[in-house]
Amino acid sequence: xxxxxxxxxxxxxxxxxxxxxxxxxxxxxxxxxxxxxxxxxxxxxxxxxxxxxxxxxxxxxxxxxxxxxxxxxxxxxxxxxxxxxxxxxxxxxxxxxxxxxxxxxxxxxxxxxxxxx
Amino acid sequence: xxxxxxxxxxxxxxxxxxxxxxxxxxxxxxxxxxxxxxxxxxxxxxxxxxxxxxxxxxxxxxxxxxxxxxxxxxxxxxxxxxxxxxxxxxxxxxxxxxxxxxxxxxxxxxxxxxxxxxxxxxxxxxxxxxxxxxxxxxxxxxxxxxxxxxxxxxxxxxxxxxxxxxxxxxxxxxxxxxxxxxxxxxxxxxxxxxxxxxxxxxxxxxxxxxxxxxxxxxxxxxxxxxxxxxxxxxxxxxxxxxxxxxxxxxxxxxxxxxxxxxxxxxxxxxxxxxxxxxxxxxxxxxxxxxxxxxxxxxxxxxxxxxxxxxxxxxxxxxxxxxxxxxxxxxxxxxxxxxxxxxxxxxxxxxxxxxxxxxxxxxxxxxxxxxxxxxxxxxxxxxxxxxxxxxxxxxxxxxxxxxxxxxxxxxxxxxxxxxxxxxxxxxxxxxxxxxxxxxxxxxxxxxxxxxxxxxxxxxxxxxxxxxxxxxxxxxxxxxxxxxxxxxxxxxxxxxxxxxxxxxxxxxxxxxxxxxx
Numbered sequence: 001x002x003x004x005x006x007x008x009x010x011x012x013x014x015x016x017x018x019x020x021x022x023x024x025x026x027x028x029x030x031x032x033x034x035x036x037x038x039x040x041x042x043x044x045x046x047x048x049x050x051x052x053x054x055x056x057x058x059x060x061x062x063x064x065x066x067x068x069x070x071x072x073x074x075x076x077x078x079x080x081x082x083x084x085x086x087x088x089x090x091x092x093x094x095x096x097x098x099x100x101x102x103x104x105x106x107x108x109x110x111x112x113x114x115x116x117x
Numbered sequence: 118x119x120x121x122x123x124x125x126x127x128x129x130x131x132x133x134x135x136x137x138x139x140x141x142x143x144x145x146x147x148x149x150x151x152x153x154x155x156x157x158x159x160x161x162x163x164x165x166x167x168x169x170x171x172x173x174x175x176x177x178x179x180x181x182x183x184x185x186x187x188x189x190x191x192x193x194x195x196x197x198x199x200x201x202x203x204x205x206x207x208x209x210x211x212x213x214x215x216x217x218x219x220x221x222x223x224x225x226x227x228x229x230x231x232x233x234x235x236x237x238x239x240x241x242x243x244x245x246x247x248x249x250x251x252x253x254x255x256x257x258x259x260x261x262x263x264x265x266x267x268x269x270x271x272x273x274x275x276x277x278x279x280x281x282x283x284x285x286x287x288x289x290x291x292x293x294x295x296x297x298x299x300x301x302x303x304x305x306x307x308x309x310x311x312x313x314x315x316x317x318x319x320x321x322x323x324x325x326x327x328x329x330x331x332x333x334x335x336x337x338x339x340x341x342x343x344x345x346x347x348x349x350x351x352x353x354x355x356x357x358x359x360x361x362x363x364x365x366x367x368x369x370x371x372x373x374x375x376x377x378x379x380x381x382x383x384x385x386x387x388x389x390x391x392x393x394x395x396x397x398x399x400x401x402x403x404x405x406x407x408x409x410x411x412x413x414x415x416x417x418x419x420x421x422x423x424x425x426x427x428x429x430x431x432x433x434x435x436x437x438x439x440x441x442x443x444x445x446x447x448x449x450x451x452x453x454x455x456x457x458x459x460x461x462x463x464x465x466x467x468x469x470x471x472x473x474x475x476x477x478x479x480x481x482x483x484x485x486x487x488x489x490x491x492x493x494x495x496x497x498x499x500x501x502x503x504x505x506x507x508x509x510x511x512x513x514x515x516x517x518x519x520x521x522x523x524x525x526x527x528x529x530x531x532x533x534x535x536x537x538x539x540x541x542x543x544x545x546x547x548x549x550x551x552x553x554x555x556x557x558x559x560x561x562x563x564x565x566x567x568x569x570x571x572x573x574x575x576x577x578x579x580x581x582x583x584x585x586x587x588x589x590x591x592x593x594x595x596x597x598x599x600x601x602x603x604x605x606x607x608x609x610x611x612x613x614x615x616x617x618x619x620x621x622x623x624x625x626x627x628x629x630x631x632x
Binding site: 037040108 | 484552
């Protein structure tokens with residue numbers, strides 16, 4: 001087995017090839033980016049007319065079809081998740097423009113369900 | 118019966134008990150690169166120091182035919198011993214016995230050794246390797262976990278608590294490590310999660326391996342739940358021994374002194390490590406090593422939130438806790454993760470009488486929607502809280518940038534640092550020169566014939582006037598502007614002179630830090 005080393009002997013050189021310019025406010029600095037920072041999710045503005053799945057699960061029922069008029073709080077689909085059948089409610093009023101899921105679809109978190117006009 | 122017969126009966130009983138789950142189960146355990154529970158304890162403790170208790174404890178399961186089963190020691194080994202002469206209480210779950218599952222008596226053994234640790238005021242080390250609650254014992258195994266969590270909380274800040282994850286640690290079981298001070302993980306061996314891949318698959322339909330869900334790397338780099346990461350169990354034990362050498366036995370003591378040593382100044386030379394241009398990065402760990410004894414810095418949470426560096430080192434043989442912004446990663450900004458990392462470490466040091474040395478070089482808090490929405494206000498406040506609350510000696514050295522809220526948070530004079538030193542390269546200001554010039558001289562810049570030239574001129578003017586340590590020094594916010602090469606001398610003196618520091622906050626039950 002390799003010898004177990006708990007301490008550095010010499011300073012490591014700065015990884016010049018990994019340096020990037022990073023802006024904090026209006027001042028910028030040369031630095032490396034953490035993986036977590038690079039992989040951060042881009043921000044999406046909240047759009048109440050697009051209804052997404054808050055948890056992954058299976059679509060069990062449609063309450064509406066394209067062209068139906070819906071009000072805020074109306075039932076749209078049934079999403080079975082966490083061993084429960086969850087009614088997914090409309091977050092706005094409008095006309096159903098598109099339904100992205102079929103009955104029996106297994107969908108991930110954040111999947112598009114319904115879009116309103 | 119003669120004494121000899123009685124003794125040989127005892128020996129036989131002991132022999133039966135220490136075999137754990139038997140040769141087949143032990144073989145399986147070893148195939149995964151794992152040691153057995155007793156081997157682990159022996160590898161960690163000083164030779165011949167381990168004394169085992171409760172070897173003959175039997176499990177209390179009565180349902181589902183459990184009463185017909187014999188589970189040696191009920192799947193956990195407990196005892197006391199020493200690590201490099203430091204006394205510790207220790208327990209190790211034995212996966213070869215019923216998968217190390219936690220039943221009523223198993224939990225009682227752990228609770229008992231924790232009670233010992235509290236009474237004797239010595240650290241408690243828990244080696245976790247368990248499939249979880251023993252389902253056959255029902256609510257009694259839940260009670261067992263609850264008893265352990267309660268003791269973890271009572272012991273917090275009273276005696277050091279160390280968790281070593283050497284196998285699965287799932288469901289409720291993970292909350293004991295989470296409540297302790299330091300969590301050690303080993304690649305390919307440690308697995309920690311609240312709900313495992315199986316449950317996630319049945320309930321949510323998402324597929325993920327145990328390793329990707331809660332393996333050692335995940336906890337060392339992404340979640341921050343682990344403090345030390347090792348490639349093998351033996352490396353992990355070396356890390357634990359090293360950590361124990363830096364911390365006191367309990368909160369009324371200070372860590373053992375070691376023979377003082379000078380830094381290895383040929384390898385670690387501030388002049389060659391440190392760029393004066395505030396835009397250029399360097400590895401702040403090298404500055405720590407240029408200051409501390411023998412240039413030995415024992416880093417904590419090396420792989421998580423690397424934009425702040427925390428860890429232990431010695432100054433003239435005495436343990437200190439270093440907290441330093443890392444300009445090499447994300448320019449050293451404070452963000453949600455780094456604030457959590459620093460805040461907790463500061464509170465550990467304060468609880469266990471370990472003086473804090475803070476090295477400052479940061480442009481401020483990390484800007485961004487994801488940070489704001491992740492609650493950087495609340496998390497960032499933890500650093501302010503922890504530093505303000507800490508009453509151990511606090512020494513701060515400002516190396517370069519100390520802008521805005523970041524300046525205040527990094528153990529400034531205002532949060533009651535005992536001594537604030539600044540290098541001549543320090544820039545203590547409300548914000549960076551470019552941002553500041555744009556605001557202060559907006560009118561001059563926009564109305565100028567050549568705005569870009571005027572902007573440059575004004576930035577230069579601002580830099581000369583304010584991007585230095587002397588404005589803060591003029592108000593007494595900086596105690597001394599020092600030559601970088603004199604840092605060790607000044608910090609050593611500050612630590613020496615504040616040995617009997619005695620500061621008490623207002624009397625209260627406890628504060629309410631922004632958890």
